[in-house]
Amino acid sequence: MEPSSLTLDAAFWITAAAILTLLVLSGLFSGSETALTAASRGKLRARADKGDTGAQQALDITEDNERLIGSVLLGNNLVNILATSLATAMFTRLFGESGVALATLVxxxxxxxxxxxxxxTYAITNAEAAAARAAPVIRVVVRVFSPVVSAVRLLVRGVLRVFGVKTDPDSQILAVREEIAGALYLGHSEGVVEKEDRDRILGALDLGERAVEEIMLHRSQIEMIDAENSPRAILDQCLQSSHTRLPVYRDDPDNIIGVVHSKDLLRAMYKLVMGGENVSAEALEQFDxxxxxxKPYFVPETTTLDDQMRQFLRMRSHFALVVDEYGTLQGLITLEDILEEIVGEITDEFDPDAEHPIRRSDDNRFLVDGAMTIRDLNRATDWNLPDDEANTIAGLVIHEAQMIPxxxxxxxxHGFHFEVAAKSDNRITKLKIRKL
Structure with a gap:
């Protein structure tokens, strides 16, 4: 039989049509796999909330990525192998033994x-749209191949376990924060995301992982009122203080008996002095x-910033005293302190001339306040100094030096040069830092 007559054979055209159909299915599987794995779940959720059923189905089937990829790969390999087998048979029939090599190339x-x-390429360019369109078809494929994929998954996990590799189906859920942080750093490096925006979002994400003790005002810096002082001395102290709320102690600074608000203090004193018929400053001496x-509000030093902020909002309070596991006063924290971890340093009309904790020295090094937290220094300079062993930069130097310098x-x-610039008693107050 002549080769020309074979081309008119019905079997040839049926085989050719089957190969083309299988190639289309292969393209569908390949594009769907890329689209469903590359599509942003956030964007798919936004489309689903607007009524896009395809986007909702895409979200549903990507909940189990292992089963999705297994089903798509199974279908893709099945149609590719079948198409290649049909092409080999057809080209062998047309050209003899040389048809095998020709079929492989074609x-x-x-x-x-x-x-x-x-x-x-199309799926990467239009990931969310392609995922929404392909989801109904892939959903059927996943259901059909589910028994086979489950068996393959058990086999794969068994083989991986032999080599000491453990698979965690919830790993993608736990990695959401890392993905967001990575996207923000990448966007900042490419000039798409501003540094301030990146720091604000990362600051909000970190609230659940940071404890109160990391940002509290240490007890050595707390301004307190001695309850035994005269009313005139207390009034003078409150008027000169830049703080609105001041803790009150009796006998020992660890014995906090209350917290006074300056408005409450002034109202009570004004009422006492001006309330009687005979206005007299001597009436002030009756003030207690x-x-x-x-009533003072105490919180453990291990409370996370996220939980503490929720407590502040629930209790309509802005001020808490921090204690350790033994109940000893360690410091204080305010709602403003927590907000500063998100938006950066907050100043008001009472501290416009406050010295910035970091500035350039004459020799072009950074002059840093020793009490500045390592996290704030990293945010201000884009450095990566570790904060696992210490909260402040002075604490880091003491920890690494294993002495009080x-x-x-x-x-x-850690790739930096540190010089102690100033010291008060055993406390490092100023450091000069430069990158090596």
Whole structure:
């Protein structure tokens, strides 16, 4: 029989049509796999909320990525192998033994262009739209191949376990924060996301992982009122203070008996002095600060910032005293302190001239306040100093030096050069830092 007569054979055309159909299915599987894995779940959720059923189905089937990829790969390999087998049989019939090599070349070209590169390029360019369109079909494929994929998944996990590899189906859920952080850093490096926006979002994400003790005002810096002081001394202290709320102690600074608000103090004193018929400053001596002091609110130093912020909002309070596991006062924290972890330093009309904790020195090094937290320093300079062992930059130097250094003493660690610029008693107050 002549080759020309074979081309008119019905079996030839049926085989050719089957190969083309299988190539289309292969392209569908390849493009769907790329679209469903590359599509942003956030964007799909936004489309689903607007009534896009395809986007909702895409979200449903991507809940189990392992089963989705297994089903798509099974279908893709099935149609590719079947198409190649049919092409080999057809070309062998047409050209004899040389048809095997010809079929390999032709099918490689067709699969590469029309079943791999073309659909995947389209899927990457229009990931969410392609995922929404392909989801109804892939959903059926996943259901059909589910028993086979389950068996393959058990086999794969068994083999991986032999080599000590454990699979975690919830790993993508736990990695959401890392994905957001990575996207923000990438966007900032490419100039799409501003540094301030990146820091604000990352600050909000970190609230659940940071404890109160990391940002609290240490007890050595807390301004307190002694309940035994005279009313005139208490009034003078409150008027000169830049703080609205002040803790009140009796006998020992660890014995906090209340917290006084300046408005409550002034109202009570004004009423006492001006309330009688005979206005006299001597009436002020009858004032007892315990009458206006609010009950102190204590929180453990291990409370997360996220939980503490929720407590502040629930209790309509802005001020809490921090204690350790033994109930000893360690510091205080305010709602403003937590908000500063998100939006950065907040100043008002009472502290416009406050010295910035970091500035350039004359020798072009950074002059840093020793009490500045490592996190704030990293945010201000885009450095990556570790904050696992210490909260403040002075604490980091003491931890690494394993001693209390003297002024002008120099250290080098973590890729930075540290020089102690000033010291008060055993506390490092100023450091000069430069990157090596």
């Amino acid at each position: 099918m490689t070209l067709l699969v590469l262009v029309f079943a791999e590169v073309l659909p995947k 600060i315990c009458d206006v002091a609010m 003297e002024v002008n003493q120099v250290f080098s660690f």
